[in-house]
Amino acid sequence: MSFTFATDNAIPVHPVSALDYIPREKLREIQLHRLQNIVRYAYERQRLFRRRCDELGVRPEHIKTLKDIRLLPFSKKVDLRDEYPTGLQAAPNEEVVRYQCSSGTTGKPIVIPNTMNDIKVWQQGVMRCLAMGGVSANDIVQVAYGYGLFTGGLGLHYGAEGIGCAVLPISGGNTDRQIMLMRDLGVTTICCTPSYFLHIIDEGHKKGIDFRKEMKLKHGFFGAEPWTEEMRSKIEEYTGLVAHDIYGLTEIAGPGVGGDCEHRTGLHIFEDHFYPEIIDPETLEPLPDGEYGELVFTTLDRTGCPMIRYRTRDLTRINPEPCPCGRTIRTIQRINARSDDMIIVHGVNLFPSQVESGLLSIPEVMPHYQIVVTPTGALDMLEIKVEITPENFSDDMRHLEDLRKRIGAAVKSITGLTATITLCEPHTLPRSEGKIRRVVDLRVQK
């Protein structure tokens, strides 16, 4: 197999990255071959998939081209719940080596059985992300994602070990110790949720630590929750590291389904393993590249629990333009919205990331905020609580009022909504050691 490499790539190409440059024709050949295999495999071993195919009159031999994927039924998170715990397990027990779980918002967790091959594909995805960001065996990697059933910790751990890095498997929490070891070991790469890293920075600042001067951080791999370009700029400004986006979900693998390269045109998807489609979430019709809709994945070679046309509920688009980095695998736009996160206020659809973009366009604002929706009779109240920098927290009421107005206007210009802005003192809003909850919707709470 021959590969075409970009010659002007500033970042040295790690061997695992060769797969990112595979000629598209060859990629499509591999995808079709794998798709045909996995559909046959799932049809034989997953009762639910077989039943749905039979209802639609589709059989594995009908998959003759990649487009024929559209004949196949969709799957959703609720299927994993209904089949709890292992009704969708396709490999025999002796081939399963690990279960990972995802909690979701309510009820039972979903359980994903992984074979050794699944673990290797997952590890490779994370290695490809780290390599894309320029991480090498010389790096010291602090993994501050939670270890255990959540895929963040173990995912980044195996990926970094695969590259040959020195890994500090610290997991989430115990922030003082995170900061101490980060400094004393000269950690170069931090992996955690963006909200937890902001918390680490915040605690460090309280101790008078200047991350730019006292730390050796060069890279951060942030994901597991939506975060904006404005948040990326803040993180980079505070620490001097390059903040990379890493994407994934338990049902498809874990972190490392995709990630960004130095051009930041979006998230490169490892299409040789995870076949992406965008659909209209209402009509379920596939949308062409460039159009915005719900991201759907088919795992092309996952044997523990194949997921065929899995509806992620993440909203994005496939970028039609190739990335200047020369990688042939396509990019999707960063995930700033998930249909589950959307709240409707005054009849307007609102995503927390829109609020974040508005807030962080104001220099006096810190990247810590919370959105509270309260039912107040006819019209619900939208309140945005936000911390402001210590210098701005004063008794000068005119200054505070002016700031409040500017923040309100910035939020309105992006969301179209009028919100009550509450200015908070630094370090007063809730922090998170994992995925942060930005919205408190008192309309749905008992």
Ligand code: DLL
């Ligand atoms: O969050 C896997 C992961 C761990 C990804 C560490 C990146 C880093 P789940 O708990 O199953 O798995 O949650 C998956 O999180 O459908 C998205 O809605 C959201 N998500 C994950 N990565 C990103 C990202 C892990 N980079 C769900 N940007 C996904 C925005 C993300 N949202």
